[in-house]
Amino acid sequence: MKDLIQNILNGNRRALARMLTMVENEREGYQQALAALFPHTGHAWVIGITGAPGTGKSSLVNALAQKYRQQDKTVGILAVDPTSPFTGGAILGDRIRMRDLYSDPGVFIRSMATRGSLGGLSRATRDAIRVMDAGGFDVILVETVGAGQSEVDIVRTAQTTIVVEAPGLGDDIQAIKAGILEIADILVVNKADRVGAKNTVQALKMMLEIGHPAARTQPVLHHGELMQIENHTSINPTPLWIPPIIQTITMDFTGIDALIQAIENHRAYIEQNHLSAEIERERIRIELYERLQNVLMTRLMNGLTQQQIEAVVERVRTRELEPSQAVMMLIDMHNTEGML
Amino acid sequence: MSKEIMSEKIRILIAKPGLDGHDRGAKVIARALRDAGFEVIYTGLRQTAEMIAASALQEDVDVVGLSILSGAHMALVPHIREVMNQNDLQDVPIILGGIIPEEDKPALSEYGVKGVFGPGTSMQEIIDTITKIVNR
Ligand SMILES: Nc1nc2c(ncn2[C@@H]2O[C@H](COP(=O)(O)OP(=O)(O)OP(=O)(O)O)[C@@H](O)[C@H]2O)c(=O)[nH]1
Numbered sequence: 298m299k300d301l302i303q304n305i306l307n308g309n310r311r312a313l314a315r316m317l318t319m320v321e322n323e324r325e326g327y328q329q330a331l332a333a334l335f336p337h338t339g340h341a342w343v344i345g346i347t348g349a350p351g352t353g354k355s356s357l358v359n360a361l362a363q364k365y366r367q368q369d370k371t372v373g374i375l376a377v378d379p380t381s382p383f384t385g386g387a388i389l390g391d392r393i394r395m396r397d398l399y400s401d402p403g404v405f406i407r408s409m410a411t412r413g414s415l416g417g418l419s420r421a422t423r424d425a426i427r428v429m430d431a432g433g434f435d436v437i438l439v440e441t442v443g444a445g446q447s448e449v450d451i452v453r454t455a456q457t458t459i460v461v462e463a464p465g466l467g468d469d470i471q472a473i474k475a476g477i478l479e480i481a482d483i484l485v486v487n488k489a490d491r492v493g494a495k496n497t498v499q500a501l502k503m504m505l506e507i508g509h510p511a512a513r514t515q516p517v518l519h520h521g522e523l524m525q526i527e528n529h530t531s532i533n534p535t536p537l538w539i540p541p542i543i544q545t546i547t548m549d550f551t552g553i554d555a556l557i558q559a560i561e562n563h564r565a566y567i568e569q570n571h572l573s574a575e576i577e578r579e580r581i582r583i584e585l586y587e588r589l590q591n592v593l594m595t596r597l598m599n600g601l602t603q604q605q606i607e608a609v610v611e612r613v614r615t616r617e618l619e620p621s622q623a624v625m626m627l628i629d630m631h632n633t634e635g636m637l
Numbered sequence: 638m639s640k641e642i643m644s645e646k647i648r649i650l651i652a653k654p655g656l657d658g659h660d661r662g663a664k665v666i667a668r669a670l671r672d673a674g675f676e677v678i679y680t681g682l683r684q685t686a687e688m689i690a691a692s693a694l695q696e697d698v699d700v701v702g703l704s705i706l707s708g709a710h711m712a713l714v715p716h717i718r719e720v721m722n723q724n725d726l727q728d729v730p731i732i733l734g735g736i737i738p739e740e741d742k743p744a745l746s747e748y749g750v751k752g753v754f755g756p757g758t759s760m761q762e763i764i765d766t767i768t769k770i771v772n773r
Pocket residue numbers: 349350351352353354355356357391394442443487488489490491545546547548
């Protein structure tokens with residue numbers, strides 16, 4: 298394992314690929330390996346790219362990565378696609394749009410299936426980002442599933458979140474999903490070569506005006522619950538970040554420089570206002586909370602037999618126990634084993 | 638490479654090297670493999686040996702599946718194998734779909750081709766073969 302870690306830190310691509318598999322499959326020893334890599338993370342700027350299917354996320358990644366390469370920055374890419382809930386299989390097809398990046402040793406592309414996660418990323422994506430970060434990439438681009446809803450994971454994972462819209466997806470304002478203003482640091486209207494792009498830009502501008510500034514909120518953890526609070530209402534007001542709207546055409550790189558500049562501006566905004574530490578603290582709180590939830594749940598379930606559970610199921614079915622009583626009872630059964 | 642845990646997903650690259658035609662057949666295979674529970678990395682048409690090797694390495698696939706309908710397999714496969722080996726992928730097997738004459742098969746197995754599937758092959762046979770190769 299020492300070799301594996303050293304090889305990853307030295308930029309060995311096969312080792313990196315192996316480690317990503319290890320993390321995805323939660324193989325024996327993966328946690329120790331992650332722990333060994335963790336001190337070497339924190340260098341990369343992580344950019345999330347989300348938006349409805351077919352808006353051009355992969356094409357944008359392809360264009361952005363090429364521009365970053367021209368600046369001599371190395372680029373790691375994680376592209377997440379959905380796992381079929383029926384078969385557990387997946388077709389991971391984002392590479393098709395990233396053909397220009399294959400021969401470049403400064404780019405590493407990895408496709409991931411959601412494997413049952415619903416928030417637009419897979420359970421292992423956060424760890425995969427850390428592995429790539431330790432691998433020394435300057436920029437990490439994360440393409441989400443693009444279910445167009447509940448893309449909350451990416452906001453809590455990326456430092457800059459780009460929401461991609463495209464014209465022709467429907468009826469302007471109605472087609473634009475509620476909630477994107479809350480998650481977007483940058484709004485991209487891709488396929489600006491198409492008629493209707495102006496309308497999409499217009500619709501987004503209107504939404505921003507209605508929504509700005511008080512409606513810009515941030516999720517925070519409060520008594521273990523995620524809640525929305527208003528941004529920076531306190532005595533020391535930080536200037537608000539208003540998401541810029543950038544039009545792009547991926548085929549000829551129109552707008553890609555402007556997009557990179559917008560990402561730089563966003564990064565500068567975070568750094569100049571000393572927001573990094575607080576943002577990171579907040580994410581760590583959320584991550585620990587989620588992980589704690591997972592571990593406790595697993596422990597609880599491991600401490601109960603199938604028969605015990607079935608017995609309680611039956612008592613609920615026969616109206617002897619109300620479900621919340623049943624839950625307390627399961628926890629009590631567990632507690633007597635002294636595991637919680 | 639054999640799997641350490643049976644329940645791990647099998648990851649397979651499906652690529653179409655060479656300059657010929659369409660990828661309808663490859664897409665059908667990709668969907669069938671997804672339905673069999675595999676994770677299929679689909680890269681599409683006109684893949685060079687370098688592209689195939691780069692994808693196989695970065696995606697850490699268990700198998701590389703090539704669809705070659707042009708009859709150029711004896712030209713394409715040795716070169717792909719060579720580039721894969723240069724990328725430290727000696728241990729990654731290849732499977733082949735296409736019209737492959739019986740007499741070419743021994744030579745192909747020299748290049749790590751572990752399965753050859755002609756037009757009539759049942760999907761089940763393909764799935765079983767891949768599963769066996771991976772869990773070997
Ligand atoms: N006209 C036009 N088409 C584009 C542009 N960018 C991408 N496309 C096309 O839009 C389609 C979808 O592009 P992708 O990059 O695969 O979109 P995606 O959002 O990654 O799609 P999923 O991953 O399936 O959700 C492809 O046919 C692209 O060629 C653009 O700027 N203009």
